[in-house]
Amino acid sequence: MTDTxxxxxxxxxMMFFSLSQNEAIVLSQKEAASIELEVMAHGALGETMQYLSxxxxxxxxxxxxxxxxxxxxxxxxxxxxxPTGQRVDNCTAIECxxxxxxxxxxxxxxxDAAGNEIGFTFVTTAFxxxxxxxxxxxxxPTWTKEVTLYIDQAVEEGETKFLARHVTKKQRFSPKW
Amino acid sequence: MVLLxxxxxxxxxxxxxxxxxxxxxxxxxxxxxxxxxxxAKTQTLELADMIEHDLSNVGYxxxxxxxxxxxxxxxxxxxxxxxxxxxxxRRDSPTGTPQQVKVRYTLAFADSVTTTDGPVALYxxxxxxxxxxxxxxVGGSAASLESFxxxxxxETNTIVTNIxxxxxxxxxxxxxxxxxxxxxxNEHMDGGYRPTFYQSLHWRMTVTPxxxxxxxxx
Numbered sequence: 001m002t003d004t005x006x007x008x009x010x011x012x013x014m015m016f017f018s019l020s021q022n023e024a025i026v027l028s029q030k031e032a033a034s035i036e037l038e039v040m041a042h043g044a045l046g047e048t049m050q051y052l053s054x055x056x057x058x059x060x061x062x063x064x065x066x067x068x069x070x071x072x073x074x075x076x077x078x079x080x081x082x083p084t085g086q087r088v089d090n091c092t093a094i095e096c097x098x099x100x101x102x103x104x105x106x107x108x109x110x111x112d113a114a115g116n117e118i119g120f121t122f123v124t125t126a127f128x129x130x131x132x133x134x135x136x137x138x139x140x141p142t143w144t145k146e147v148t149l150y151i152d153q154a155v156e157e158g159e160t161k162f163l164a165r166h167v168t169k170k171q172r173f174s175p176k177w
Numbered sequence: 178m179v180l181l182x183x184x185x186x187x188x189x190x191x192x193x194x195x196x197x198x199x200x201x202x203x204x205x206x207x208x209x210x211x212x213x214x215x216x217a218k219t220q221t222l223e224l225a226d227m228i229e230h231d232l233s234n235v236g237y238x239x240x241x242x243x244x245x246x247x248x249x250x251x252x253x254x255x256x257x258x259x260x261x262x263x264x265x266x267r268r269d270s271p272t273g274t275p276q277q278v279k280v281r282y283t284l285a286f287a288d289s290v291t292t293t294d295g296p297v298a299l300y301x302x303x304x305x306x307x308x309x310x311x312x313x314x315v316g317g318s319a320a321s322l323e324s325f326x327x328x329x330x331x332e333t334n335t336i337v338t339n340i341x342x343x344x345x346x347x348x349x350x351x352x353x354x355x356x357x358x359x360x361x362x363n364e365h366m367d368g369g370y371r372p373t374f375y376q377s378l379h380w381r382m383t384v385t386p387x388x389x390x391x392x393x394x395x
Contacts, residue, residue, distance in 0.1 A: 003182065003186065007189055010189070014193045014196055014197060018196060018197075018200045021200045021201065021204040022200065022203075024204050024207065024208075025207040028207035028208065028210060028211040029207070031214075032210065032211065032214050035218045035378075036376055036378060036379070038218065039218055039222065039225075039378045039379065039380050040379050042222055042225060042380065043225070043379075043381045043382050046225070046382045047382055047383050050233075050382070050383065050384055053233075107379070109379055
């Protein structure tokens with residue numbers, strides 16, 4: 001009887017060990033899928049940041065209120081007046097990217113037999129703030145704006161989310177003159 | 178009877194040990210795969226950063242009479258890049274003075290591996306800088322790129338082949354993640370060796386360098 005109980009105990013311990021190890025294997029495979037999506041997300045994020053880098057530093061530099069000859073810092077758009085909910089395609093100045101309407105970016109991976117592109121869709125959001133010379137956030141306008149882009153996998157109902165964590169990218173911009 | 182009990186006990190013990198070893202082996206392999214994939218991700222993103230930095234500064238120091246992109250060709254019967262030369266930027270140190278330098282990307286065949294999906298050709302990207310009249314290798318990729326292509330795009334977002342019409346640059350690559358010693362994880366099927374690739378890392382980006390918008394082709 002004792003021997004039988006010991007045998008059962010041994011088998012039970014082995015089952016628990018096997019279960020925990022298999023859980024670790026599943027987590028590794030999920031992480032592998034997430035890493036693939038992370039690399040794609042970096043590419044998508046880079047494209048969005050490239051688009052923003054083409055825009056003017058500020059509405060006031062765009063309309064000529066603030067120029068290289070008229071370096072009036074106080075005329076730049078104050079942080080509390082940054083627009084929100086804009087669509088990224090309508091952004092003509094860096095501050096328009098602040099809390100933009102979530103923009104979707106499609107990353108193609110391959111094509112199916114019919115020639116349609118297959119890939120993953122990501123959704124981006126952004127946060128813009130002024131920073132001082134030391135890189136610390138500033139409540140007053142400065143000559144440097146820091147844009148932080150966040151990207152995550154866009155998932156329809158019933159789809160599986162592979163990207164385990166969102167990816168971020170920061171870049172600072174100054175007037176282009 | 179006692180002997181029979183002992184034999185049964187030994188069999189059960191052996192079975193449990195075998196189960197434990199099998200599960201542990203699989204878990205160890207998964208941990209190794211995870212580490213290798215993380216390293217491949219880091220390597221791919223470092224390569225991506227280098228490319229993004231280079232292409233964002235295409236045309237650095239050029240004047241209205243100079244083309245930012247000077248050479249562009251693809252491999253025969255392929256979308257893969259062959260050679261891409263442009264005026265770029267170089268710094269000898271992170272705080273050093275930036276200098277204009279001619280940069281060349283070349284993609285060369287590195288190896289062919291037979292996998293469960295069939296033969297796969299792998300390439301290696303080499304980045305060179307023209308210093309003192311001599312091309313010197315400065316950076317590049319591992320010999321694990323399944324594809325690497327650079328497309329030139331004009332102002333109407335159409336892919337072009339004439340470098341004079343280029344206004345944007347799109348780069349795409351697929352980095353295959355595989356074990357260094359392929360034979361060690363071969364799966365024997367029908368008596369043949371079939372190496373297994375773990376993952377493919379896809380990356381692409383479209384860059385609009387400031388200096389090619391006005392000067393290229395002028």
